[in-house]
Every structure is written in C-alpha cells, then in structure tokens.
Amino acid sequence: MLRTIAARVLLLVAMVWTAGTVNFIMPRLSDRDPIAERLTQIASQGGGSLAGIQDMVKSYQERFGLDRSLWTQYVDYLGSIARLDFGYSIANYPTRVADQIAYALPWTIGLLGTATIIAFVCGTLLGALAAWPRAPRFFRNVLPLFMVLSAIPFYLVGLVLVYFLAFRLNWFPSGGGSELTAIAGFSWAYAGDVLYHSLLPAFSIVIASIGFWALGMRGMMVSVQGEDYMMFADAKGLRPRRIFFAYGMRNAILPQVTALALSLGRIITGSVLVEMVFAYPGIGTLLFESIKLSDYFTIYGCVLVLVLATGLSMIVVDLLYPLLDPRAGITHA
Template sequence: MKYVLSRLSFLLLSLWVAVSVNFVLPRLMPGNPAILMLGRYKGQLTSRALHALELQFGITHQPLWHQYLTYIINLLHGNLGLSLTYYPVPVSQIIAQSLPWTLGLVGTATIISMIIGTAVGVYLAWNHGKTWDNVLPTMAMFTMALPYFWLALVLLYFLAYVLHWFPLAHAYSTGLSPSWTWSFVGNVVDHALLPALTIVVSSVGGWMIGMRNNMIQTLGEDYITFAEAKGVNHWRLMFQYAARNAILPSLTSFAMSMGFVVGGALLTETVFSYPGMGYQLLVAVENEDYPLMQGLFLMIALAVLLANFFVEILYGKLDPRARQGQGGAS
C-alpha cells in the first residue's frame, strides 16, 4: 500500500507542476488572445469590444495569485477557455470532439503494434540465430528508418489514389452524419485502416527489436538455465519465466506511447486530414490559438502522467523488486 501511495503522491505533484507550467507559459508570451482576435479585424474593433473579448477569454488585471486561483477553479469545472480558431467554441468542446478519433485510431494502432512486435520479438529471441531472426530485424530496421510522413504519402498515393483500395482522407465520407449504425461504423473503420496501417508499419519494428534484445539478455540469466535444467515446460519457461521479465522495459515504453496517444499522430493525421488531436494541434499552432494549444498540452501531460502511474503499479505487480524501498507489498 505504501508503494501505491508514494506513486500516487508523485502523480499529484507532477500534475500540479504541469498545471502550473501550463498557467505560466501563456502569460510569458507577448500579447493575449483578445489582442490576437482584434488583429483579425484589422483594428476595426473599439476599446470596449477589446475589453469584452478579454472578459470572454478570462483575461483580467487581477494579481497573479488571484488569476492562478481562478484558473484552477475553471479547470475543476472543465473550463479551458475559448478557441481563437473556432471562436466562440469552448476548447473543452473541441477536445471532446477530437479525442475519440485519436484514441480510436492512434490508440488501437499503438496497441496492435505493441502486441505484434512483442510476440514476434519473443519468437525471434527464442529462435536466436535462425533464418527469421536474421531476416525480420533487418526488415524492421529498414521500416524504422523510413521517414514517417514519406511512408504515409507513399501508401496514400499507391493504395488509395492509384488502386482505390482505401479512401483518400477524413474520418468518414462527406455527407454522412455520425451515428451508431453499422453503415457509419463500417465507413469509419474503412477510413481508419490506411492511417492505422501507416502507424503499425512504422512502429512495429521498434517493439520487435526491443523485445528481442531484452529477451535474449533474459535468456542468459542463471535462473533461466536453472529452470531449464529442472525440466520446466517449454512454453512456461518461454512466457512465464523469460518473457515476463523481458517485457518490463517495454511496459515503460508502452506507457509513454499510450500517454502520447492523446497528442495524436501529428503527421499521420495531417496527411490523411484526420480530425484528431494531432490535427487540432497543428491548426492551433498555425493560427496562434494559444487557448487551444494550452488545453491540448494539458491533456497530453495528464495522459502521460496517468499512463506512467498505471504502468508503475503494474510494474510493481510483475516485479516485486520495484516495491523494495517503498514499504514492500501490501
């Protein structure tokens, strides 16, 4: 229990730091969202209109500590401000609309990549030195070296534009209205296949090589040799003894990957015009939409912290040594 409480304390502290940094950074930038909005009207708005915009964007001339308290209260109520790009749509509404698309596409593709890469890595390590162990890592290094955006563009051109196997862009066909019907869900899956394939092809090699190397190192440990000498079952030795310990470093990488899933696959979502978080982040940067950027960064930080918290708890379950010095297992 002490181990869990220590990890939870670190999570809360890190979350407070992330929230505070997210509060300070926009206030170090020149100008404010209201002035940027005023610039879009080429100075045609009056000072009273500017003051009204400042109130809408939550800009006050109160002391900094008062602004900080207001900011925390607004966060607790889910108020992330108004977007400049989609004014007067709230940032929270934009995130709520974009997040499911990113989780569905990038999250699913990341999980598939991790599962396939880890399984193949275990197989290659167990059959170290054989034909597939010489071929697949070389192919993985080649796919990992390919520029991410270039791979997406090549697949989009040949598979979608030339062969017409997949749609060219967007999350679903123009003219359809989102609904929980089989026709709409099938259309969404059809549009997501090619972007997901791009993510899987470009990332599965890293999972495979990482797991293979960890597994080979683990197979050389004395306890593996001892278990093999005792006649432990082949499958039990491979998965329960070797793979269980070899996968621990991959869990940390997986936690980071799942955390950054919220940020979206920026290049993939841009190439395929997919309406996820990464695409919204690009739009926010291009339009100097500080409130939207601030909300997106906060969501990414929160996702990374939560993902690391849960993987540390899982890490402690799989490897009791991780709990040493934290009060032991409860």
C-alpha cells in the same frame, strides 16, 4: 499500498501544476493577439468593415478575461484546471474547450491507442521469436526490414502510403476520420466507415514502430536466455512452448511494459504529425489548429490532457508493475 497511491497522486498534482504553469506562460510570450486576429479574419471573410474592431477586441478581451492582470488570470487558470473547465475556445467561440476535447479525444485514443497496442504485441512477439534459436529463421531475417522502417519517421511512411494507396490507387481514403456525409452513431455502416478510414494511418504507425518494440524485446530475450533459470527450465524437461512464454518472454517483457506505458502516455503528443498527414479529427489536429490561432484556452486544455495522460499512465504502471514483477513490490510495501 495506500501510501504508495497517495504519493503517486501527489506527484501527479505537482506535475500538472508545473506543466500547467509553463503552459500558461508560454503562449503569452508571443506578441500576437488572438482576438484581434480572429476578428480580422472574420471581417475579411465576411467582407465587413474593420472600423470599430478595436472596440470589439476590447469587449471580447473583457469577456475572456484577457484584460485583467496576469496574476489574476493565472489564479483563475489554476482554478479552471482544478475544475477541468477551460471555458470557451477563442477561435471557435462559442464552442466550449471541453466539448472540443471530448469530441477529439476518442478519435486519437481509438486510432493511436489501438495502433500502439497492435505494434507492441506484434513487435514484442517478433523480437522474442527473432531471439529464439528454435524459432524459424524467417523471424530473424524479417527483423532488419522492420528496423529500417522504424528508422523512417512514421509521418513519412504515412505520406508515401497516402500517395500510393490513396492518391494513386484510390484504395483508401486520403484523410479524415469518416466520410463527410456519414451520420455519426452506433451503426455498422458508420463503424465500418470509421474503421476503413483508420486503416491507413494505423498501418503507417504499426509498420513504423514494430521495429522499435522488436529490437527492445530481442535484446532482452537474448540476455534472458543466458540466465540460469532458462538452463534449469530446459533441464527440468519443460515443454518448449512453456519455456518460451512463461520463462523467457515473461521475464524479458518487463522493460517493454514500462516502455509501453510511457508511449501510451505520449501517443497524444505523438499524434500531432500523424493526424496532420491524414487529416484525422483527433486531439493532435485540434492542438495544431489552436496553436496556429493562439487559441489559449484550447491549448491549455489539450496540453493538460497530454500531461494527465502521461501522468496517469505512469501511475498505472507503477501500481501494476508489482503484479508483473514480484520483486518490485517489496520496496513499496
């Protein structure tokens, strides 16, 4: 068991290093200069003169260490990954990257994590029922609808929802994580406000991804029903409910769980588009903004969070899987 964990952690380190290196090189292949752009932007907004801006750029580059050799920067960068410290955001100096991420991450995890889990539970159950001959016909008939919905990208579903429910009917806010005037804190009013703002984006993710989970589960459930143990479960006179859950779903769900872990790792990446559509203050929006401004350090931070999330969720699945499927345990032991 310990050896398994050690091997997985080593793999994670290798993964982070590889992703980090790619991540370091990619933004630097662009010929844009983030500091010059930022200062020009400030100058033009403030109406200040552009004179002397070259000197400012130079001094800022020194401060951010961008004047040193690429190799030195790379070594520094690896060190900062190890410490999980990415210094200051170039675009929002003097905000620290870590603070930006710490602010954005709960929004993303709260919205997409919850929506993904809701979609998983509903979709898996729907798929299982659609494959179950003794279940009402309703479940079989409703499945194609969700499959059509899952073929449409969820940001399109989101746009349609925003247009009708928020813009036209004004039932829901059209964007944001909470009212601008709301005071953040642990109060019922604030929690309700956050929930109210999350309903529309969450709903668009859920209805767009239920079909995916349902389809996978239906396929597995159909093949599980051909297994001898299902026939024997019937012959043993078990209650239909037990056969459905403990013998059917329990076996059919195994590949679904793997897919869930992978998609939980990916929600942060997948969040970019949803968060853009709904102007949600999560990590997707943060990443998008920092790419627009070539904010190296924030990009590093965001991408590293993505890599860590994917890697960690894979480790969790690897370690949990033997508990779900006793057959998986023997190869590691």
